[in-house]
Amino acid sequence: xxILIKNSNFNIKQTFMCGQxxxxxxxxxxxxxxxxxxxxxxxxxxxxxxxxxxxxxxDLPLWERYFDLSTDYGAMITQLSxxxxxxxxxxxxxxxxxxxxxxxxxxxxxxxxxxNNIPRISGIIGRLCESFGEKIEGGxxxxxxxxxxxxxxxxxxxxxxxFRARYICDAVCKVNSGxxxxxxLDALPLEAAREKLKLIVGVGDKVADCVLLFAFxxxxxxxxxxxxxxxxxxFYPQGLPECxxxxxxxxxxxxFDYVRNNGGLDD
DNA sequence: ACCCAGGGTAACT
DNA sequence: AGTTACCATGGG
Numbered sequence: 001x002x003i004l005i006k007n008s009n010f011n012i013k014q015t016f017m018c019g020q021x022x023x024x025x026x027x028x029x030x031x032x033x034x035x036x037x038x039x040x041x042x043x044x045x046x047x048x049x050x051x052x053x054x055x056x057x058x059d060l061p062l063w064e065r066y067f068d069l070s071t072d073y074g075a076m077i078t079q080l081s082x083x084x085x086x087x088x089x090x091x092x093x094x095x096x097x098x099x100x101x102x103x104x105x106x107x108x109x110x111x112x113x114x115x116n117n118i119p120r121i122s123g124i125i126g127r128l129c130e131s132f133g134e135k136i137e138g139g140x141x142x143x144x145x146x147x148x149x150x151x152x153x154x155x156x157x158x159x160x161x162x163f164r165a166r167y168i169c170d171a172v173c174k175v176n177s178g179x180x181x182x183x184x185l186d187a188l189p190l191e192a193a194r195e196k197l198k199l200i201v202g203v204g205d206k207v208a209d210c211v212l213l214f215a216f217x218x219x220x221x222x223x224x225x226x227x228x229x230x231x232x233x234x235f236y237p238q239g240l241p242e243c244x245x246x247x248x249x250x251x252x253x254x255x256f257d258y259v260r261n262n263g264g265l266d267d
Numbered sequence: 268a269c270c271c272a273g274g275g276t277a278a279c280t
Numbered sequence: 281a282g283t284t285a286c287c288a289t290g291g292g
Binding site for chain 2: 281283285287292
Binding site: 020115117121204223227228256 | 272
């Protein structure tokens with residue numbers, strides 16, 4: 001069945017192309033399709049909102065959670081728009097929704113992302129899914145930690161992940177052993193959750209904050225990549241304004257997307 | 268032949 | 281505590 005989600009703060013192109021996820025692609029007709037939770041769906045945009053195509057009715061709560069539909073983005077945009085620069089970013093990129101992606105997939109994806117570019121990140125993740133993920137209708141699920149148990153860097157050679165291969169193995173090992181329990185992160189405050197994730201070799205502040213923001217929707221997580229460092233130095237040398245307090249991650253993502261698409265860091 | 272890419276680690280001051 | 285080379289791979 002098709003489900004229309006009426007929402008004025010949900011732009012699928014912005015949401016899938018803003019760098020928070022790596023497994024969604026745009027078709028020639030403007031639809032986006034991708035796989036999450038082992039289910040493949042396609043989405044289309046209309047003026048009232050977004051249509052989820054051919055989903056199983058029982059899966060609706062799952063997608064509502066994935067797209068975080070219970071969160072009021074209009075209120076956050078109003079809050080952030082008290083600042084002039086953020087108001088511009090909201091105007092240009094306010095259709096982004098921060099997804100609640102699967103924690104293990106997000107962890108591995110952002111380990112792969114370090115010192116890397118988006119096309120190659122997607123390529124490595126795609127090969128990981130094809131090599132080790134469960135075959136489903138129309139593609140492959142992201143492999144679970146359990147499925148990757150005991151994997152070695154040599155096993156990952158076909159991915160061509162480079163120096164990140166051993167980081168992936170360490171993450172798999174520590175998730176499976178329970179040393180890093182992804183299920184407990186949601187209940188932990190930001191700093192404690194970040195330190196937990198950093199027990200994994202190859203996970204630093206930035207990767208940890210990406211996981212906490214893009215999988216657990218911890219809106220106070222504030223990943224600082226090279227782009228954000230540049231834009232912070234340019235626009236907010238004293239730090240983000242007061243209106244972003246508690247939702248630094250949302251502000252970060254709007255700003256990140258805005259400066260990447262519209263420049264503004266040239267001079 | 269360079270340079271960089273949604274960084275992190277180890278080895279230095 | 282703050283810098284810096286190096287890490288594989290691929291594209292410009």
